[in-house]
Amino acid sequence: MSLLPKSTPHFELQSRLKDIFGETRVSRSDLDRVAYARDLWPRLQLETRHGEVSNPPEFVVWPQSPTEVSQLLRLANDMHFPVIPYGAGSGVCGGTLPISGGVICDLKLLNRIIKLNHKAMTVTVQAGIIGEHLERELNRHGYTLGHFPSSIYCSTLGGYLAARSAGQLSTLYGKIEDMVVRLQAVLPDGTIMQTRRTPRSATGPDFDQVLVGSEGTLCVITWATLRIHLMPADRSFRAFTFDGLEKGVEAIRLMMRRGVKPAAVRLYDETDTALAMAAIEMEASGNLLILTFEGEPRMVAAYEGIAEQICLEAGGVDQGEKPARHWFEHRYAISYNQSKILSADRMVLDTIEVAAPWSGLLKLYKTMSNAISKHLTCMAHISHAYPDGASIYFTIIGLADEGKDIKLYDKVWDSALKACLRAGGVISHHHGVGLLKARFYEQQAPESVRLVRELKARLDPNNVLNPGKLGLS
């Protein structure tokens, strides 16, 4: 018995797709259609718990070259069907759901490292590669990309780029947008383009940062050239506790002000601190700050020295290496618990990552904590510190009344993001917009949305690429 709604098979389309992808790289099996009808958006898991599959694609295809992506898009313009670029399906905002049907374009066969450039310290790599595979291959040659999202085992480079991913060590290595030096992308009309050449040029506008973050609405990214770094020759771990979030935030801000770049910076609120310390059987009250440093030994020593001085002067109590080292060793564990927990009936769980400038960060924390706490338990940590501000990562969890889980889920998100905008925050730090945050995206950035619309109208007049996402029609 199929979970799927009935649909009339589209024989003409099927035949044209097989012309491009052959017999084996086109599917309309129920199994594939169910699998590709979702990503890791927790709301979808609640739906699945109720036995619903809302948005099955009509077909799934697996291109092996940018040319095949181009052919697919030309066909989509001919026959007017949506094409949804797809990485590993680890997104948490519904950005790859085929809400108007159409064809899922799974890029995972485009997973080749095209060139490792030792002199330029760059790697050119196809978009479908899994993050961990890329990192491991770079490590083999003595390099690191420095991009460590907790989904690294089940997410692709194309997904990072499309949704503006930031890894756990973004304070040192930058976010994905800082790592890009050049892109290849297929435009909606099938044109295969490369953006401009490195190392740097004063020759007109740069569209890399428009294609990055476009969440599949403006192009299909097929490869990227990324900066790489030498594997760190040294690494150190530090932890401090502070009497109050405010003092910890001030210590981080002063580090950023002095140009110190820890790799990881994480400051936990009281609940999150209690959990973190319990896990390592240590006792400490207040707010835990963990810091890791890595790179050239002389630079690690310089950064650590200044950071230590700042933390102690700000009233921090040295907690040794252990809390930071434990976090580092378990840094990807969190992503694997979500599905398990959500399989429990009535359970509601998600994470909300926002950001604000330093001056508004505590207000954002309080405003959102208050809004969320009316519905669910919440805890948070501050991380991804930048010179001008930082991110707050809320975990929200609790039980809904029988049959009210989706309603509660929607309500808490609505309250949380309204509170975020009220407090002057940005509605997503690194999970993207997708469907989940589309309504709030235009409120936050109306003029940017206008520019996206103008460009999309020219590049994609038939609206074939991922329609309905980012709040676009």
Next chain:
Amino acid sequence: MSLLPKSTPHFELQSRLKDIFGETRVSRSDLDRVAYARDLWPRLQLETRHGEVSNPPEFVVWPQSPTEVSQLLRLANDMHFPVIPYGAGSGVCGGTLPISGGVICDLKLLNRIIKLNHKAMTVTVQAGIIGEHLERELNRHGYTLGHFPSSIYCSTLGGYLAARSAGQLSTLYGKIEDMVVRLQAVLPDGTIMQTRRTPRSATGPDFDQVLVGSEGTLCVITWATLRIHLMPADRSFRAFTFDGLEKGVEAIRLMMRRGVKPAAVRLYDETDTALAMAAIEMEASGNLLILTFEGEPRMVAAYEGIAEQICLEAGGVDQGEKPARHWFEHRYAISYNQSKILSADRMVLDTIEVAAPWSGLLKLYKTMSNAISKHLTCMAHISHAYPDGASIYFTIIGLADEGKDIKLYDKVWDSALKACLRAGGVISHHHGVGLLKARFYEQQAPESVRLVRELKARLDPNNVLNPGKLGLS
């Protein structure tokens, strides 16, 4: 007697401009029209030497607010005349020439520092401010922008942003595009927009880098929020000579590879070395490398220590502090000699700044040196080092045959940029495109030019903003 061609005064336009700008901030005097018919493009000085003024604007206006810029653009769409945004006229590529007539919009009255944000380490400042004024005001508060183009006394922030400026210390502080965290701009239809909020967000495309570098064709930038840094607590100077450009290039590349960030990095070819050493009455053969380091004392020491080790291992001979210190103390002097030298009859002089990845840098140097040397004397230094490559800055100088100066000038540029493209370089590192390099821009980046055209077609259907620049119609 006027140098200017006759033109019919446009009374209706004049009256509408006075409605917006009042009596005193609209001009069509001969003096203003001559002054605003040029920038510091050397070709124009050759023309002036022949008594020609080719491109006078019909009017010059001086807005005092973004609203007035908006009103001007609405009027331009009503009455179909070009508007050319103008900073301080220090551009060297003809980017502000009113080649289709119209109105010069001089932004120098928009010169206010709107907000110095000590917590976020940013400054929000109007686009018409002179670079040196901004830097001096920041210094008063203990900060630096870190942007030091040699034109700093006679160039504006708006000009830096429009043409993708890079300062002399870009290896440490980044180029102007790295400093921008947010922009206000007036679009061609008069819409006043702000780009997205800081500190970082995963919410869709980011258009900052499309507006930056648009050379007045897509918008008028009216303010920007920029990152600032603490005034350096320490500064050190080092110099080494190498037996051949190749060894010096390799030393710089290894520094970048290890993550070392000198503030200035300049490696001179033989001719440029001879001049530099003669100026300080030192003797040394080979290729001079000067390095400056600045910032936190611990970081300066770490960077300098690694750099010294690399230079000595690469065969560098320590030349002490003097060459670097002398350069630093005279770092803006160069910009003031050009006009003086060009006043000599038959003299041809310019600078050509290109860039390439490390692997192609010496080939670029040789290919371009050969091409230029057929026409003029040339010397060069390598500077603005990045992890993936660096810039080469050629100075070209010589005497033309009587009456052949402009012909020679055009010929040497044509040869130089053809050689640049042939060798895989980028045609401008930090002077922009303007009119001078327009022909080569599309050859270098055809797909980027297409995207600019698509966006311009939507945003500026009447083509009122700086028509004919960047190779656009």
